[in-house]
Amino acid sequence: MIDYSKMLNNKVQQLKPSGIRKFFDIANEMDNVISLSIGEPDFTTPWHVRQEGIESLRKGHTWYSPNRGFLELRKQISNYYARRFNVEYDPEEEIVVTVGGSEAIDLCIRALVQEGDEVLIPQPSFVCYEPMTKMADGTPVIINTKAENGFRLTAQELEEKITPKSKLLILPFPNNPTGAVMRREHLEEIAKVVEKHNLVVMSDEIYGELTYGKERHVSFADIKGMKERTVVVSGFSKAYAMTGWRLGYALGPEPIISQMLKLHQYAIMSAPTTAQNAAIEALKHGDSDIERMREEYDMRRRLIVDEFCRMGLTCFEPEGAFYVFPSIKISGMSSEEFCEKLIYSQRVAIVPGHAFGDCGEGFARVSYSYSLKHIQEALERIERFLNER
Amino acid sequence: MNKLLDIISKNNDFTTAQLAAMLNKSEDEIKAQIKELEDKGIIKGYKAVIDWNKVEDADVTAIIELKVTPKPETGFDDTAKIVMSYENVESVYLAASSRYDLIATVKGKTIQEIAEFVSKRLSTLENVIGTATSFVLTQYKGDGIVFYGTDEEEQRSMIL
Numbered sequence: 303m304i305d306y307s308k309m310l311n312n313k314v315q316q317l318k319p320s321g322i323r324k325f326f327d328i329a330n331e332m333d334n335v336i337s338l339s340i341g342e343p344d345f346t347t348p349w350h351v352r353q354e355g356i357e358s359l360r361k362g363h364t365w366y367s368p369n370r371g372f373l374e375l376r377k378q379i380s381n382y383y384a385r386r387f388n389v390e391y392d393p394e395e396e397i398v399v400t401v402g403g404s405e406a407i408d409l410c411i412r413a414l415v416q417e418g419d420e421v422l423i424p425q426p427s428f429v430c431y432e433p434m435t436k437m438a439d440g441t442p443v444i445i446n447t448k449a450e451n452g453f454r455l456t457a458q459e460l461e462e463k464i465t466p467k468s469k470l471l472i473l474p475f476p477n478n479p480t481g482a483v484m485r486r487e488h489l490e491e492i493a494k495v496v497e498k499h500n501l502v503v504m505s506d507e508i509y510g511e512l513t514y515g516k517e518r519h520v521s522f523a524d525i526k527g528m529k530e531r532t533v534v535v536s537g538f539s540k541a542y543a544m545t546g547w548r549l550g551y552a553l554g555p556e557p558i559i560s561q562m563l564k565l566h567q568y569a570i571m572s573a574p575t576t577a578q579n580a581a582i583e584a585l586k587h588g589d590s591d592i593e594r595m596r597e598e599y600d601m602r603r604r605l606i607v608d609e610f611c612r613m614g615l616t617c618f619e620p621e622g623a624f625y626v627f628p629s630i631k632i633s634g635m636s637s638e639e640f641c642e643k644l645i646y647s648q649r650v651a652i653v654p655g656h657a658f659g660d661c662g663e664g665f666a667r668v669s670y671s672y673s674l675k676h677i678q679e680a681l682e683r684i685e686r687f688l689n690e691r
Numbered sequence: 692m693n694k695l696l697d698i699i700s701k702n703n704d705f706t707t708a709q710l711a712a713m714l715n716k717s718e719d720e721i722k723a724q725i726k727e728l729e730d731k732g733i734i735k736g737y738k739a740v741i742d743w744n745k746v747e748d749a750d751v752t753a754i755i756e757l758k759v760t761p762k763p764e765t766g767f768d769d770t771a772k773i774v775m776s777y778e779n780v781e782s783v784y785l786a787a788s789s790r791y792d793l794i795a796t797v798k799g800k801t802i803q804e805i806a807e808f809v810s811k812r813l814s815t816l817e818n819v820i821g822t823a824t825s826f827v828l829t830q831y832k833g834d835g836i837v838f839y840g841t842d843e844e845e846q847r848s849m850i851l
Binding site: 601602604605607608609612674675678 | 698701702704705708709712713714715
């Protein structure tokens with residue numbers, strides 16, 4: 303018998319599988335489960351964007367693209383970030399097109415982090431920052447954000463975790479799973495600490511188009527002095543409902559992007575050609591699609607927050623992404639127990655908060671990337687579950 | 692378009708409290724708006740959306756196009772009024788078409804019943820100079836709801 307554990311890299315073996323997996327497996331084995339657990343838009347990609355993908359195939363564009371991505375796409379990304387978020391990047395040297403935002407995160411962490419470096423990771427947050435840091439021999443330093451601060455990162459919380467080894471700060475806002483956003487004044491406070499300790503920042507702005515209320519998302523690169531020390535990571539999945547196309551990008555200073563590009567070249571070659579051609583169309587003519595989907599999300603968000611509050615599940619009002627993160631403490635159960643009982647008793651799948659970091663304990667992530675009808679049914683079941691107790 | 696109408700035209704299952712939350716209004720405002728829409732006759736009623744494909748012994752539906760000679764002053768209205776007065780007529784439209792002027796949907800127990808209705812009641816009307824009847828075999832979509840081929844929702848499997 304081969305001992306695979308000796309064959310495999312120790313660091314990989316020690317990575318914990320994503321905590322969401324378990325609920326997915328339970329849900330898969332049961333009938334009539336209604337899920338509010340998925341982290342992708344329920345909309346299909348706008349038709350005119352799909353058409354460009356089809357057209358690209360029809361014309362026989364089946365070859366690799368340049369490593370960085372098509373220049374036309376990089377120009378459109380550059381226009382887009384300037385138009386919507388007020389930051390300008392040189393399409394020739396400061397942009398690399400990746401296979402989803404996830405690849406951009408991986409490239410960025412690997413290009414920046416080496417043994418001994420500390421990576422500051424605010425949690426609750428997306429599940430990949432910590433394992434990627436470990437694979438790069440960095441040390442994850444977790445910063446627990448708090449419900450009473452609206453799950454924002456505060457300058458003080460950041461300052462407390464800084465050591466001489468601190469190198470990279472991850473800024474995951476608008477946030478999955480809490481829906482927290484950082485407004486300009488909050489980012490300015492963070493920028494002072496970043497500057498003082500000479501940190502580099504990876505700003506994960508994949509949900510940048512999904513903020514609610516009058517103020518739009520502010521890119522960390524738009525804060526004075528921060529562009530030169532920030533890599534912005536984003537993509538097409540959430541804004542344009544293009545998850546399956548696997549297309550993202552990183553924007554940053556040329557010396558960092560050129561090193562990320564080497565990793566991308568060797569590991570990936572280039573992002574999918576069909577997806578890139580569709581994405582050009584999305585950037586050229588897709589602004590109204592974004593607004594339409596955002597309005598719909600906003601309506602669902604208000605419904606779900608209102609209903610949770612009525613049921614007694616305290617819910618800080620999420621201002622971004624498409625998740626709410628209610629406190630389930632009223633039930634007297636742990637997150638895990640709550641979600642497990644909910645799925646067995648009423649067949650509703652949601653994700654326990656601790657899957658996104660220990661400080662997510664006592665909360666659950668509920669996605670509203672579902673139709674109103676679906677949400678309504680799930681809400682009724684959750685209410686029945688709470689009344690049963 | 693009125694956002695409230697947009698929502699309830701697709702799904703009228705919401706409580707006024709839920710509608711208020713979604714539209715960022717108070718519940719009283721929503722109640723008042725609904726009353727106003729009802730009073731003005733914009734909201735005409737509330738009914739279930741039924742996929743008749745799945746109902747045994749369901750009625751037959753036909754779409755009937757009518758070529759009509761318009762009258763001075765009243766145009767097509769007089770004929771439309773007569774057509775819509777029949778109980779088995781579900782809807783009547785005036786169409787901008789080169790071939791036909793009025794389009795009606797009609798229900799009946801059998802094809803024969805509808806055929807008889809068209810030949811005896813509609814084509815004999817004074818200003819009707821021609822009709823074309825199409826019988827519905829399958830309804831794929833109705834009232835904005837897809838009826839056909841959506842029983843299995845596609846599994847969305849990514850769950851990070």
